[in-house]
Amino acid sequence: MARRLPVIAVAKESLSQxxxxxxxxxxxxxxxxxxxxxxxAYTNPLELLVATILSAQCTDERVNIVTRSLFKKYRSTRDYxxxxxxxxxxxxxxxxxxxxxxxxxxxxxxxxxxxxxGKVPADMAALVQLPGIGRKTANVxxxxxYGVAEGIVVDTHVRRLAGRLALSPHSDPEKIEQDLIAVVPxxxxxxxxxxxxxxxxxxxxxxxxxxxxxxxNDLCPSAxxx
Numbered sequence: 001m002a003r004r005l006p007v008i009a010v011a012k013e014s015l016s017q018x019x020x021x022x023x024x025x026x027x028x029x030x031x032x033x034x035x036x037x038x039x040x041a042y043t044n045p046l047e048l049l050v051a052t053i054l055s056a057q058c059t060d061e062r063v064n065i066v067t068r069s070l071f072k073k074y075r076s077t078r079d080y081x082x083x084x085x086x087x088x089x090x091x092x093x094x095x096x097x098x099x100x101x102x103x104x105x106x107x108x109x110x111x112x113x114x115x116x117x118g119k120v121p122a123d124m125a126a127l128v129q130l131p132g133i134g135r136k137t138a139n140v141x142x143x144x145x146y147g148v149a150e151g152i153v154v155d156t157h158v159r160r161l162a163g164r165l166a167l168s169p170h171s172d173p174e175k176i177e178q179d180l181i182a183v184v185p186x187x188x189x190x191x192x193x194x195x196x197x198x199x200x201x202x203x204x205x206x207x208x209x210x211x212x213x214x215x216x217n218d219l220c221p222s223a224x225x226x
Contacts, residue, residue, distance in 0.1 A: 015182065021219055022167060022183040028215045029195040036194040038144045040064065045120035045145035047071055050080070052137045053105050058095040066095055077118040080109035104132030122146040135174060143190035152180045153193035157200030164204060164222035 013021065029036075039060040042048040047067065054063045070091055074080050080088070089102040108131045112118055120141065121127060127138035136155060142148040152158070154173040158180075162168040168179035184192045203210045209222075217223040 018167070019183045023185070025165060025216045025219050026184065026188055026192060026195070028219075029199055030191070032215045033195055033198050036191065036198045038140065038194065039197075040140075041067060042145070043071075045122075045141060046077060048141055048145045049108070049120050049133075049137070050074075050105060052140045053108070053132050054092055054095045054101055056101070057097055063095060066092055077109040077112040077120075080106055081113050101132075107131035108133060120145070122148060124150045135177065139177075139193070143193070147190075149186055149189040152177050152184065152189045153197070154180070155193075155197060156206075157197045157204075158193060160206060161196045161200050161204055164209070164220060165216070166221050 040051040041064045042051055051063050051067050085102055089098050092098050092101055111130050124138050127133050136153055139151045139153045142150050154177045162176050168176040170176050203214050211217050211223040
């Protein structure tokens with residue numbers, strides 16, 4: 001087994017040292033998950049926007065089941081914007097929090113129709129102005145639908161792993177994102193989110209992280225405490 005990194009070294013590491021450790025983490029996760037990608041099913045930016053809104057507090061597997069029929073019924077932003085709220089709620093009910101999601105989804109699509117001719121903008125500033133769209137959702141859309149790296153997706157998995165790997169001391173997603181941006185090469189911003197999310201699902205789970213089989217356990221101070 002590789003020599004473990006002393007906790008004190010991580011506590012006192014410089015920014016350049018943290019960047020080097022992050023590059024090592026990134027390289028190992030790429031080797032462990034060569035096919036890491038967005039697990040939401042979509043064929044265009046609108047479908048990804050809808051799926052990402054529905055994914056809040058819901059598994060991607062469940063979202064993909066729901067959108068299989070949803071995307072056949074609603075094919076444009078205008079379809080969502082004009083949908084009776086009660087019907088839209090029923091169509092997405094199994095994703096949970098369906099009333100809030102239906103309102104956000106319809107309001108977002110109304111705005112897209114009114115301001116962007118029904119198109120999903122490829123611009124962070126424009127996206128975060130839309131109802132129901134925060135930086136996380138905007139980063140998902142930009143990175144996966146448009147291949148634009150404006151930031152790093154911070155969901156519950158990334159938030160948890162950023163803390164365990166001592167890449168960020170914060171709990172606020174936007175502060176975590178800025179900490180990650182400082183240490184992850186820009187060309188890997190999109191991939192890094194996918195890698196941490198997949199690793200968080202498969203190995204570094206919330207309740208029972210599998211540190212003995214983790215490919216980055218010698219680079220992770222949390223692994224030393226288990």
